[in-house]
Amino acid sequence: MELLATIKEISNKAARELVASARDFSLDRALAPVAPNLAALNSEISGYLASESATSRQVIDHVMDSGGKRIRPALYFFVCRMLGYRGEHLLPIAAVTEFVHAASLLHDDVVDDSTLRRNKPTPNTIWGDEAAVLTGDLIYARASEMMADTGSLEIVKLFARAIRLMSEGELLQLENVFNARLSTDTYLKILNCKTAVLIAAACRSAGVLGGATEDQRAALSRFGELTGVAFQLIDDALDYLSSSERFGKPTLADLKEGKITMPVILLRDLCAGSDQERIAGMLDHETVDGRLSVDDLNWIAGLVEKHGTALKTIELATSYTIEAVQCLAIFPDSPERDDLESLAMKLVRRFN
Numbered sequence: 001m002e003l004l005a006t007i008k009e010i011s012n013k014a015a016r017e018l019v020a021s022a023r024d025f026s027l028d029r030a031l032a033p034v035a036p037n038l039a040a041l042n043s044e045i046s047g048y049l050a051s052e053s054a055t056s057r058q059v060i061d062h063v064m065d066s067g068g069k070r071i072r073p074a075l076y077f078f079v080c081r082m083l084g085y086r087g088e089h090l091l092p093i094a095a096v097t098e099f100v101h102a103a104s105l106l107h108d109d110v111v112d113d114s115t116l117r118r119n120k121p122t123p124n125t126i127w128g129d130e131a132a133v134l135t136g137d138l139i140y141a142r143a144s145e146m147m148a149d150t151g152s153l154e155i156v157k158l159f160a161r162a163i164r165l166m167s168e169g170e171l172l173q174l175e176n177v178f179n180a181r182l183s184t185d186t187y188l189k190i191l192n193c194k195t196a197v198l199i200a201a202a203c204r205s206a207g208v209l210g211g212a213t214e215d216q217r218a219a220l221s222r223f224g225e226l227t228g229v230a231f232q233l234i235d236d237a238l239d240y241l242s243s244s245e246r247f248g249k250p251t252l253a254d255l256k257e258g259k260i261t262m263p264v265i266l267l268r269d270l271c272a273g274s275d276q277e278r279i280a281g282m283l284d285h286e287t288v289d290g291r292l293s294v295d296d297l298n299w300i301a302g303l304v305e306k307h308g309t310a311l312k313t314i315e316l317a318t319s320y321t322i323e324a325v326q327c328l329a330i331f332p333d334s335p336e337r338d339d340l341e342s343l344a345m346k347l348v349r350r351f352n
Contacts, residue, residue: 027069030346033339034077038070041094048095049142059123059135063102066118071347072097075227076202078343079220082336083210092146093155093209097202099143100159104166104198106136111170112257155205162201169193178258180283184265188229196228203227219330223344226324230348233317236261240301240310252297258283262316264300266309275303314348321348 031038049060073094080090108114109122110129116122124132140163147156173190176182203224207217239254240263254261260283268279282296292300304310325341 027346030339030343031069031074033336034074034081037077037081037090037094038074041070041073041091041098044091045095045098048092048146049099049139051138055127055131056135056138059106059127059131060139062120062123062126063106063135064098066120068118070098071231072101072199072202074343075199075224075340076206078336078340079203079206080210082331082334082340083206083212085206085210087209089150089209092149093205096143096146096159097198097205099139099146100163100166100198103136103139103143104163104170106132106139108170111174150209152208154208158201158205158208162197165193165197169197173259176260178283179260180268180280182260182265187260187262187265191229191232192225195232196225199228199231200224216330219327223324223327226320226327227344227347230317230320230324230344233262233313233320234348237263237310237313237317239263240304252301255297255300256292258292262313263304263309266312267300267303267307270307270309271303279303317348321345 046060046064049064051057051060076094076097077090080086105117106123109117110124110132113124114122115125122132123135143159144156147159150156169190169192172186172193176186176190200221201224203220204217207220212220236254239251239261255264264279264283268276271279279300282292282300321344325344328337328341331337
């Protein structure tokens with residue numbers, strides 16, 4: 001109830017104004033300062049993944065040409081830019097951040113039996129589960145080699161920890177499928193493990209390469225963690241607000257799979273009486289057969305809209321982002337720091 005109390009004063013009107021204000025922002029414009037870095041990464045990234053297997057080559061090309069914005073390496077580039085780092089490991093560690101993310105998606109799509117990502121068939125639906133999992137393992141292994149090439153034990157440990165926690169997050173999420181009583185703390189732990197730890201590792205690794213002090217590295221980790229939680233909160237909100245044509249995955253995908261996210265947690269706490277009991281019954285693994293009917297999905301989505309809990313989730317994500325930006329105060333004022341702050345704010349308003 002503490003979380004609900006934090007945001008209970010948010011009105012639907014204010015939240016909708018927040019959504020409308022996103023039209024004033026452009027993600028491409030926010031990424032412009034590191035556009036040359038991202039272009040260089042896109043040019044080189046597949047070359048880092050040499051493979052003798054034709055199947056893995058096809059899977060790698062499919063994944064690396066998925067059309068994503070490469071947000072994790074972008075944040076890493078922005079931090080490197082703020083610190084003035086342009087050394088030999090600039091591109092390889094950017095690739096590592098993307099490789100760890102891509103490998104996790106290959107594995108997650110198999111676990112979730114996903115068929116679509118960014119409006120493209122997932123590799124497991126084209127080449128099979130075995131090829132997807134093994135290619136994910138190959139990508140993890142190559143990323144580990146590239147971490148070690150830096151000669152920095154801290155960087156190796158950062159990404160190794162991230163990979164471990166990402167796996168634990170996926171397992172924790174699996175344990176809580178159709179868990180109507182999922183706590184806010186457990187939900188946020190899942191978010192932290194699945195998304196935030198990798199972004200934190202990317203930001204701190206830039207600090208290591210850029211010669212930041214220990215206090216600055218800690219601030220970069222915290223910045224990345226908070227930005228990552230906000231990023232995933234927005235994803236969870238968009239599952240109720242977006243269309244598959246705009247965001248590349250079917251709407252209500254999480255709910256169909258029994259994944260309880262913040263819009264439903266808030267809804268569960270806001271509803272009273274029969275509605276609350278009906279939600280609990282629908283999302284209880286002991287009483288459901290592992291699926292929800294279209295009518296059930298639409299009913300819950302209607303309540304989310306009625307109570308504005310997806311919009312409240314966006315507002316909550318904004319509060320995390322504001323705290324993240326405050327972490328950067330340890331660095332001197334500069335245009336490069338301003339650009340990093342602007343990107344963080346855009347990521348929480350990326351629904352235009």
